[in-house]
Amino acid sequence: MTDQAYNFAYLDEQTKRMIRRAILKGIAVPGYQVPFASREMPMPYGWGTGGVQVTSACLVPEDRLKVIDQGADDTTNAVSIRKFFQRTAGVAVTEATAEATVIQTRHRIPETPLHEGQILVYQVPIPEPLRFLEPRETETRKMHELEEYGLMHVKLYEDIARHGTIATSYAYPVKVEGRYVMDPSPIPKFDNPKLGQNPAIQLFGAGREQRIYALPPFTEVVSLDFDDHPFEPSKAPHDCDLCGARDSYLDEVITDDRGGRMFVCSDTDFCAGRQADGHRGRLSAVEAVQ
Amino acid sequence: MYVAVKGGERAIDNAHAWLAEERRGDCSVPELSVAQIREQMKLAVNRVMAEGSLYDPDLAALAIKQARGDLIEAVFLMRAYRTTLPRLAGSVAIETGSMAVVRRISATYKDLPGGQILGPTFDYTHRLLDFALAAEGDVPAAPTAPATPGPVPHVTGFLNREGLIEDTQRCDTTPPDLTREPMELPTVRPLRLQALTRGDEGFVLGLAYSTQRGYGRTHAFVGELRIGWVGVEVEIPELGFAVEIAEIELTECETVNQFKGSKTEPPQFTRGYGLVFGQSERKAISMSLVDRALRWRELGEDNSGAPAQDEEFVLMHCDNIQATGFLEHIKLPHYVDFQSELELVRRLRSEAIVLTEAAE
Secondary structure, eight states: OOOOOBBBBOHHHHHHHHHHHHHHHHHSSSSEEEEOOOOSSSSTTSHHHHHHHHHHHHTTTOEEEEEEEBBBSSHHHHHHHHHHHHHHHOOOEOOOOOOOEEOOOEOOOOSSSOOOTTTEEEEOOOTTTTTTTTOOOOHHHHHHHTTHHHHHHHHHHHHHHHSSSSSBBBBEEETTTTTTTEEOOOBGGGGGGGTOSSEEEEEEEEETEEEEEETTTTTOOOOOBTTTTOOOOOOSSSTTTTTSSSSSEEEEEOOOSSSSSEESOOOOOHHHHHTTTOOOHHHHHHHOOO | OOOOOHHHHHHHHHHHHHHHHHHHTTTTSSOOOOOHHHHHHHHHHHHHHHHHHHHHHHHHHHHHHTTTTOOHHHHHHHHHHTSSSSSOOOOOOOOGGOOOOEEEEEEESSSSSTBBBOOSSSSSOOOOOGGGSSSOOOOOOOOOOOOOOOOOOOOOHHHTTTTTTTOOOOOSSSSOOTSSSOOOSSOOOOHHHHHHHOHHHHHHHHHHHHTTTTTTTTOOOEEEEEEEEEEEEEEEEETTEEEEEEEEEEEEEEEEEEEOOOSOSSSSSSSEEEEEESHHHHHHHHHHHHHHHTTTTTOOOOOOOOGOOHHHHHHOOHHHHHHHHHHHHGGSOHHHHHHHHHHHHHHHHHHHHHHHHHHH
């Protein structure tokens, strides 16, 4: 069902053109935050308006869209955004990562490796990696201009001095093509290694903060670290209890009030695919009996 | 045994149905009409138009009804609708000097050309609950008098003739449009005024109040506060002259601020300006105080570090639609990030415990 009252994918063509220009500029200068005239969308700021605008500017009628939040296709906000585009663009949707041409995500990169021709759109709350070190936009823009990232290294160093380790577990800052320090959005640092040398186009949209930035395919992306404290992606030290995966990011699900818990893949499509292929986890037998 | 958040789609549909039922409330009580809200909740309608940046009393009343009286939600509905509207034309600058005033007061003069007109104000009402309103009934008609003919000149104009108040340069360049270009800092006064007039009334009020209590004090007098109707004119290229397309109600506030002079400016009064859709005088006065506080740089004043003097702080936080969206988004699932924090805290704790045990 398409709503005839609105243009394809909701935004008017002039607005899409403005957003596409910002995207192209972002792709031309990887990791640089391009200001754009973000529109008021019919969903609240902070709920993916940046991602929705980027997706809207990218979608064509032949696209197949996947929307995830926390890695899952069935979380409420993912459902809501997917419905929005089904209604306003009438595009095909899918839960299968490999089949999607455009994937809008919040807080995760899918486990299944992306391929050329795909676009991954991130929803970004605070695009500025230096924001919590320096609250002023006028200052942080200057710091990027001058490539003045000392403050960030001091912060990471202080973490090590205090905790013996870098105490940032998500939205872990990266350096793009040896130039811009970039916020990869609040993905767990487990996902950071997937940012670099990725065959897909990665676009980042921050609606409230009016910024778009991008990683073109096969971009060099390095998580900030020190020689003696190298970056370490981390996850729960378990296997998935449903599909047995050892290398996927896990959610901890509390199963009772006596400390019982299970670990399952946060990427629901990846987990379901593995189970369909016959992989089993610690608790799959119980599921099968039910 | 694994029951995660499945069935999001059905849950959302059901939640919406329940919301619609709650909005209607008890069906034995007659339903509010949009016209009733527009006529009897006029100040709420005005606020929604002002912060929604869209002058349309009917739509604002509809938004209030749909939002169950949550005015910020109603503003949001107006803003989301406004974005989809085409920009057909820009109007000629409105002329508040020829406003048909329903209220006009000056705190700086006892009497003045054009007169002091109280108009429909709460100012001197005693705030006693009027239980007669609980019973329905017609209001007796207010006494009337013929309107005073002739223009109502601006108070600041009198001061200007003596050179006692700063002269403002007339500028005919098209101001930047906050809703069509990303905000870049530092910015210019027309853009600041745009942001303030659609800014959250409570936020702007709080900032203005803070300047009165000494955080960036500006010694403001209400030179003039006027509420009334002005025509909106648009140049029609085919005709070659401007045609009035609408009348809108506005509140305008001009403050006269004490100013002892600075390195760059002689001693004279300075101005703060507020202009808001509808009858919104608390907002208009607040706006003019904050506008004046933000002008410290152009007037060569010191920055005392007060929040109201900080352009970036004020402009980046005065929009309630941005603020409420970002604030409320923390209701969304964050369990992936929380999981990574759980692991970090567990690891840091286990290392700390090992160290403590080793020390013992």
